[in-house]
Amino acid sequence: MPEILYEDNHLIAVNKRASELSQGDKSGDISLDAGVKKYLAEKYNKPGEVFLGVVHRLDRPVSGVILYARTSKSLRRMNEMFRSSLVKKIYLAIVKERPPENEATITHYLKRNGKHNKTLVFDKEVKESKKASLTYRIAGRSDRFYLLEIELHSGRHHQIRAQLAAIGSPVKGDLKYGFSRSNENGGISLLARKLEFVHPVKKENIVITAPFPEGDLWKVFNYE
Numbered sequence: 001m002p003e004i005l006y007e008d009n010h011l012i013a014v015n016k017r018a019s020e021l022s023q024g025d026k027s028g029d030i031s032l033d034a035g036v037k038k039y040l041a042e043k044y045n046k047p048g049e050v051f052l053g054v055v056h057r058l059d060r061p062v063s064g065v066i067l068y069a070r071t072s073k074s075l076r077r078m079n080e081m082f083r084s085s086l087v088k089k090i091y092l093a094i095v096k097e098r099p100p101e102n103e104a105t106i107t108h109y110l111k112r113n114g115k116h117n118k119t120l121v122f123d124k125e126v127k128e129s130k131k132a133s134l135t136y137r138i139a140g141r142s143d144r145f146y147l148l149e150i151e152l153h154s155g156r157h158h159q160i161r162a163q164l165a166a167i168g169s170p171v172k173g174d175l176k177y178g179f180s181r182s183n184e185n186g187g188i189s190l191l192a193r194k195l196e197f198v199h200p201v202k203k204e205n206i207v208i209t210a211p212f213p214e215g216d217l218w219k220v221f222n223y224e
Contacts, residue, residue: 013208015064053071099146103136106133121162
């Protein structure tokens with residue numbers, strides 16, 4: 001059963017675990033959205049196909065808050081809010097290499113390589129690239145690692161992973177972007193910690209926060 005973080009008649013947010021699929025793909029593995037549909041069908045005794053709109057996605061090795069829409073109206077409005085940067089997206093990442101500054105906004109141009117499912121990073125615009133921006137700050141440190149708090153200003157493919165690698169601070173466990181070793185759980189140390197937005201129907205401020213993944217490493221930073 002999915003771990004529900006928020007639920008009403010319009011939206012449902014769940015805690016995605018590392019290695020779970022946000023949405024079904026050609027792998028045929030059971031996806032999180034299928035689990036949420038089953039949960040809704042059983043809870044509300046709904047016959048037939050349950051509507052569930054995918055508002056945004058998280059990479060498979062990433063954990064944290066993922067939001068789905070329960071009606072077509074809320075899906076349409078949330079999609080527009082994400083496109084218009086009206087949703088505040090806060091992530092946490094564990095890195096081994098200290099980034100160049102304590103706090104900075106970094107901007108790159110990203111180009112997706114579909115063949116290798118990887119994003120290439122450029123300092124200047126190139127053909128088929130898209131502008132990407134995020135703000136990071138060092139929010140904690142341990143003997144071996146740094147905790148970065150990241151506010152995402154755009155939503156590009158593998159954006160955080162690619163941009164942090166480009167400044168010399170790949171996410172712990174992310175072999176695809178240059179980290180030296182994988183994590184035991186097969187995921188990477190990147191957490192979609194918080195979503196904040198105005199509810200598309202109720203018009204009230206909503207803040208949804210994901211818990212820290214299992215394991216002691218996240219706890220050593222004393223991040224609230």
